[in-house]
Amino acid sequence: MGRPPKFSTMQLQQAALELVDKHGLAGLSMRSLASALGTGAMTLYNHVPDRDGLDLLVIDAVLAQVRWPTTCHNDWRDQVEAIAVAGWQAVRAHPHVLQALASSGLSGHALLIAFRAVSAFVMGFAQAELAGPLATEAGEHAQDVIARMRMLAKDQYPRLTEMAKVANLKKVDLEFRAGLRALLIGLALSKS
Amino acid sequence: MGRPPKFSTMQLQQAALELVDKHGLAGLSMRSLASALGTGAMTLYNHVPDRDGLDLLVIDAVLAQVRWPTTCHNDWRDQVEAIAVAGWQAVRAHPHVLQALASSGLSGHALLIAFRAVSAFVMGFAQAELAGPLATEAGEHAQDVIARMRMLAKDQYPRLTEMAKVANLKKVDLEFRAGLRALLIGLALSKS
DNA sequence: ACCTGAACACCGTTCAAGT
DNA sequence: ACCTGAACACCGTTCAAGT
Numbered sequence: 001m002g003r004p005p006k007f008s009t010m011q012l013q014q015a016a017l018e019l020v021d022k023h024g025l026a027g028l029s030m031r032s033l034a035s036a037l038g039t040g041a042m043t044l045y046n047h048v049p050d051r052d053g054l055d056l057l058v059i060d061a062v063l064a065q066v067r068w069p070t071t072c073h074n075d076w077r078d079q080v081e082a083i084a085v086a087g088w089q090a091v092r093a094h095p096h097v098l099q100a101l102a103s104s105g106l107s108g109h110a111l112l113i114a115f116r117a118v119s120a121f122v123m124g125f126a127q128a129e130l131a132g133p134l135a136t137e138a139g140e141h142a143q144d145v146i147a148r149m150r151m152l153a154k155d156q157y158p159r160l161t162e163m164a165k166v167a168n169l170k171k172v173d174l175e176f177r178a179g180l181r182a183l184l185i186g187l188a189l190s191k192s
Numbered sequence: 193m194g195r196p197p198k199f200s201t202m203q204l205q206q207a208a209l210e211l212v213d214k215h216g217l218a219g220l221s222m223r224s225l226a227s228a229l230g231t232g233a234m235t236l237y238n239h240v241p242d243r244d245g246l247d248l249l250v251i252d253a254v255l256a257q258v259r260w261p262t263t264c265h266n267d268w269r270d271q272v273e274a275i276a277v278a279g280w281q282a283v284r285a286h287p288h289v290l291q292a293l294a295s296s297g298l299s300g301h302a303l304l305i306a307f308r309a310v311s312a313f314v315m316g317f318a319q320a321e322l323a324g325p326l327a328t329e330a331g332e333h334a335q336d337v338i339a340r341m342r343m344l345a346k347d348q349y350p351r352l353t354e355m356a357k358v359a360n361l362k363k364v365d366l367e368f369r370a371g372l373r374a375l376l377i378g379l380a381l382s383k384s
Numbered sequence: 385a386c387c388t389g390a391a392c393a394c395c396g397t398t399c400a401a402g403t
Numbered sequence: 404a405c406c407t408g409a410a411c412a413c414c415g416t417t418c419a420a421g422t
Contacts, residue, residue: 003403003405030396040407041396051396195386195422222415232388233415243415 005046007037012047013061020058028054065093197238199229204239205253212250220246 015036019028030051034041048054207228211220222243226233240246 005405029394031394042398042407043405045397046405197386221413223413234388234417235386237416238386 006039006043007047009047009057011037012044013057016054016058017061025055025058028058030054062093198231198235199239201239201249203229204236205249208246208250209253217247217250220250222246 012033016028016033019033019036023032030041030044033054034044037043044054048057204225208220208225211225211228215224222233222236225246226236229235236246240249
C-alpha cells in the first residue's frame with residue numbers, strides 16, 4: 001500500500017527546466033521528461049494533472065530562482081523597478097521558458113493586475129532583446145507621472161506590496177533600465 | 193503541369209481563424225484545417241512551410257481585420273492610443289488567438305520596439321481582462337512624461353509612423369482606456 | 385505546378401493491472 | 404499510495420507517386 005514517491009516535485013522541476021533550457025519548450029513532453037528521469041510517462045501523472053502541469057512546473061522553477069528584493073526603498077518606484085529587474089534577470093537566465101510564461105503561466109494564477117503589467121513588460125523587453133538591441137538612449141529625459149498606484153498597491157494588492165520589500169540593488173543591468181525607460185515613454189499616453 | 197491552386201491563401205486564413213475561434217488554438221492542426229477544407233493534410237504544404245506557418249496565417253488574418261486609424265491627431269500620444277485601441281479591439285474579437293500572438297507571432301516579424309511595447313500592453317490587458325475586471329478608476333490623475341519617443345519614431349521607425357496616421361476614434365472602449373492609464377501609472381518608474 | 389495517401393516517429397491520456 | 408506498460412486516438416512531416 002502506502003509507497004513512498006519515487007520522485008520529489010523538485011526533481012521533476014529541475015529535470016523539466018533542464019530539458020527546456022536545452023531543447024526549448026517543444027522538447028518538453030510527458031515522454032521526454034519521463035525518460036530523462038528513467039521512468040515511464042504515466043509516472044508523471046502522480047505529480048501533475050496533465051501536460052499543462054509541466055509548464056507550470058517549469059514556470060514555478062524559474063520564479064523560485066528569482067532573488068526578490070528584500071529591503072525597502074523610500075521611493076516606491078525604485079521598489080517596483082527592482083522587482084522588474086529581478087524578474088527579468090530570472091527569466092533571462094532561461095530564455096526558452098519565455099514561451100510558457102507568455103502563453104499561459106502567470107495569467108492562470110490570477111495574479112494581480114499590477115504584477116501582470118510588470119511581467120508583461122518583462123516579456124516584451126525580453127522578446128525585443130531577442131530580435132535586436134534596444135535603442136538605449138531613448139528615454140534619458142523621461143519625467144514623472146503621478147503615482148497613485150502606490151496607495152492602490154498597498155490597499156488592494158497585499159501580495160504585490162509584500163513582494164515590494166525592495167533590496168538595494170547594486171548590479172542592475174543598465175540596458176534593461178534604459179529599455180524600461182524607453183518603453184515607459186512609449187506607453188506614456190496620459191492626457192496632459 | 194501548371195495547375196491552378198485549389199485554395200487561395202485567404203481561404204486558408206479564413207478557415208484557420210474560424211477553427212481557432214471555435215476550438216481554440218489547440219484545435220488548429222494541419223489535419224484539422226485540411227479536413228475543414230475537405231482535403232488532405234499535405235495539400236497545406238503548398239501554402240505554408242510548416243505547422244508554425246498556420247499560426248502566422250491566423251495572426252495575419254487578425255491583423256488584417258484591424259481598422260488602423262487613418263487620420264492624424266495633433267498630440268502623438270492620442271495617435272498611439274488610437275493604435276493601441278484598434279489593435280486591442282481586433283485581438284479582442286478573437287480571444288483564442290492571443291496565445292499565438294503572445295508566443296511567437298509579432299516578435300518573429302522583427303517588429304519595432306515601440307509597437308512591440310504597445311502590443312505587449314494589449315496582451316497584458318487582454319489577459320488581465322480574462323482573469324477579472326480592471327480597477328478602472330486607478331489612473332484618473334495621471335500626468336505627463338516627456339515624449340521624446342515622438343522624434344524617435346519618426347526618424348528610426350518609419351513603419352510605426354506610417355501606422356500612426358491616426359483616426360478620430362469615436363467609440364473607444366472606456367474600460368480599456370482606464371486600464372491603459374492604470375498600467376501606465378504602474379509602469380511609470382522614471383526617476384524625476 | 386500542384387495535389388495526395390501511405391508511412392514514420394512522435395504526442396497526451398485512458399485503462400487495467402501490478403506492488 | 405504509487406508505479407507501470409499496452410493501447411488508443413491523435414500529431415507533423417518525409418517520401419514517392421500521381422495529374
